[in-house]
Amino acid sequence: MKTRILLCIFFFSKFLYAQEDATKQNVSKNDSLKNFIIEETVVTGTRTTKKIIDVPYSVQRVDERDFKFEKKTSVSDVLSVVPGLFLQDRYGNHDVRISMRGFGSRSNSGIRGVRILLDGIPESEPDGQTRIEAIDFHSLGSIEVVKGNSSSLYTNAPGGVINFLNDVRFDNSSIVLYNEVGSYNAKRKGMKAAFRSDNYRFLTSYSTYSSTGYREHSNDDWRIFNSVLEINPRDFTKFFVYSYYVAGAIKLPGSLTRSQLDGDPVQGNTRDVGRDAKRVTKKGRIGLRFNTFFGEEKNNELDITAYGTIKYFERTARTYRILNRYGVGSAARYIHKSELFGHANEFSIGNDFFYQTGPIEEYGNIGGIRTDELKGVTNEDIGNIGWYLQNTFTIVKEKLDVMLTGRFDNVSFKAENQFQVKKSTRDFQAFTPKLALNYKWTPMIAAYASYGLGFDTPAANELDNYPTSSLPVQLHNPDLQPQKSKNIEVGLKGNIFLRQNLFFKTNSFEVTMFNTIINDEIVPFEDAGAVFFRNAATTNRTGIELGLNTEIIKGLQWKSAYTYSHFSYDRYIARFIDDTGATSEKSFAKNVVPSVPKHNLTLSLSYEQNITEAVTGFVKGNYLGISGMFTDDENSEYAKAYQLFNTTLGCEARFGKFNVLLSGGMNNVFDENYVAFININSTAKEFYEAGMPRNFFGGITLGYQL
16 A cells, blocks of 8 residues: 555656646746745744755644634634644643644643644643643744654654744734634633834733633633744844733533433533532743854854743642642754755754742642642652754755754653652653655655654653552652654655646645554553553554645635544553452553544635725635544444534725724534544543534624834
8 A cells, every 4th residue: 555655646746747847838947936936934843944845844834814714712723724633622722632643642631742832932841741721823923833753853742843933023013902702602802912113023912711611511711911022133133032921710521421422412521510620720931032143154043042931720620739830941052054075064953951840739629619628749840851963964956955863851750749758750861863854856846754763751640650550659650651652754745836827826735654653652541530641562653644735716725634544552451450459451452542533634615805905805614524533442432423514704804004804604514413522541431522513703803003
């Protein structure tokens, strides 16, 4: 099968090459690059600024114009058509599961295996766990998605990297007010202000959001403040100040059994409702960044970032937990561009540091009310320090590049229980190299291949010790090991702009095949409602990602993304311990990895038309098709396949300095009853959380250019 796919890629690229040659005969030689190449840049993929066509990875950038009419409540609203990306919304934008090539699918709370950045600064904690409540989608200018193993450049990023970038590339000063409403009493109000002069840019935003939720006991209430200040003291030098503060709370309805889901999919789990399961969050961050180019040819770049974080969480389950976390971090990189043996060469070295500390207090919980009984206090420290080297050497000018990267990481955990007078430490270290080749068959078509090692440590909450697995009981599970992977990837991508054509003027495509072998994959399991983690022996993941975006005719855009995933356990012996202490073992070898669809298809067709010189209309239809998924490692139950249809309408009018944008739409048009989130490996068989029924949204945005 792989041979046939490679042959298809070869002949497809040859066809495009022939089409380019035929078209070039109709344009002048001086205009060829201007007419054909779509200039795009990406920072996260290689931690340098490169055109996507020159990056030997699968990379995609989503711009604000791609989602300006959308709902913008969840990350799935802004990243709907990206090959290889599978999003499961649990409660709006909270506890969303972002999975790339299966990495991230193990997490039932937060994002794992995928590095999340905001303006290049980690939203991911030192142990790799992430929640994204602080990201204001109304303030974004673009989103960069790097798919595939990025462990040679970032900590705990075997699945990839997503960088959310605030919009500081605006041309004019402006003030924007927006007001949105939707089903289930959803309300959002906010403002965004942007100011610029010759030497600075300043962006700030504030928004509030509330909803009663579509399930019982799923209220949602949030406030986000965000700002970016860019100062340009002189040419080729910039200084940035980043800050945000987010506060809010969400009620958690819990997962359901199959019979409960079939009876009433929007009911809450009685246990979670009785406990008043909820999460209260307050967190803030401030970051400083200095960037400069120097040297006679400006071929040297220095980038230094420092940041501090404060986080406060309240969580209720069997107990009432309060977590205070204080963190400091930094990142530095140096890039030097030169010639080596007469060929272009780019060398870079970088360092990342992130340290987080704070107490975890545990109280009694009676119906969601914190009691005065203090059950325990644990001081927790998590640290990460990593160094990376990268070198890109041009073997054939404008044709063939080789990139070699390598990173050394040390991730450390320390816990001290003040009540039990117990201490525990775990340290994980690894070096993860990667070799990648990029061959440009034409200025607009590139083939690439890479091989590298991946490394992903357990998160702090994943290190909780299973009470009877290691005696005497310790604060950290001494048996849980990091998961390590070997990753191979080959692909073909291109961006084509045919200016003289009436149809299909702008086109982009990508074809990617990958295989990943994971040793000691970290997987969750339950015992009496508590979640613990263990290592599966060996997992084999093979997949194909296809993407095609094209402008069929002026204003009519087609976007499509398809992902095929065949993920299974090669070796996996799971040990079970019953209430009496008796042990038993069961083999899950050849079973399919849960919560990953074999087929994931997204189609989007949109049309934008100038009604008058001042008024533009917009209409869009979106289709999502997800095949069925297993719910646990045993493959005992199966969440059925589903198909969703969404529609969006919009209108934008400009009158002098004033701008008015109206948008609205309907999601889940045919009111499909589907499983939006799978709580994997639940011993109580509470696997299922229903997706949102048919729902509506609408909004108005008012803008004024200063």
